[in-house]
Amino acid sequence: MKLEINLIFSLVFLIALLVTQIFRRPFLGKYAKQAYFVAIGGVALVAGIYSYLQFMAWVSAPPPARYLLPPYQSINYFLFYVFARYWANYILAFLLSLLTLGGARWLNRRYGERFFYPEEPYLIASAIILIGSPLWLFYLISVLAIYCLYILIWVLIMRKNIRVSFYYFWLPIGIAFLLAISWLSTTKWFVLFKI
Numbered sequence: 001m002k003l004e005i006n007l008i009f010s011l012v013f014l015i016a017l018l019v020t021q022i023f024r025r026p027f028l029g030k031y032a033k034q035a036y037f038v039a040i041g042g043v044a045l046v047a048g049i050y051s052y053l054q055f056m057a058w059v060s061a062p063p064p065a066r067y068l069l070p071p072y073q074s075i076n077y078f079l080f081y082v083f084a085r086y087w088a089n090y091i092l093a094f095l096l097s098l099l100t101l102g103g104a105r106w107l108n109r110r111y112g113e114r115f116f117y118p119e120e121p122y123l124i125a126s127a128i129i130l131i132g133s134p135l136w137l138f139y140l141i142s143v144l145a146i147y148c149l150y151i152l153i154w155v156l157i158m159r160k161n162i163r164v165s166f167y168y169f170w171l172p173i174g175i176a177f178l179l180a181i182s183w184l185s186t187t188k189w190f191v192l193f194k195i
Helices: 005-023 025-060 075-110 120-131 135-157 170-179 188-193
Strands: none
Touching (some): 005 120, 025 120, 075 135, 120 170
16 A cells, blocks of 8 residues: 555544544544644645645756746646645545535534534544545445445344434544555546546
């Protein structure tokens, strides 16, 4: 597996959130919103580091790479390149995380805190932004499928009709996806949705 800075950051952050969720739940309940903002900042920092390293690589490279920067080329070419290469996937994931966060909080308020624990929407949004695009699509589909399977097991096998919380599943599934990214990135579906 190719370990990149963004993958390492995302794995470490999600594992830290999971450990905090299991062993220090009141702490996480209090600081889940701040953790979401740290995840956003961390992803932006990593994309910024990659952008800087790309610029420095092109500046110090022999021609023709040097000709991709000013004064030979407009700075817009470089900005478009780093946007498409390092920023676009995470901006898309960020927008989806905002949509998911807003939707989950609205749904929870509308139905009397029945669906999620107060910090759970922030955990979901953090996982989405750390996973990035297009992995978030597979992540949400898998979470839904695993949740349906989990409920099906409770209803059909255990013969119990209960409301099941998915609180402890969001982060481990996100970690599993990050660990499987080297395999997933070779699938046709992943390549099809990649920006």
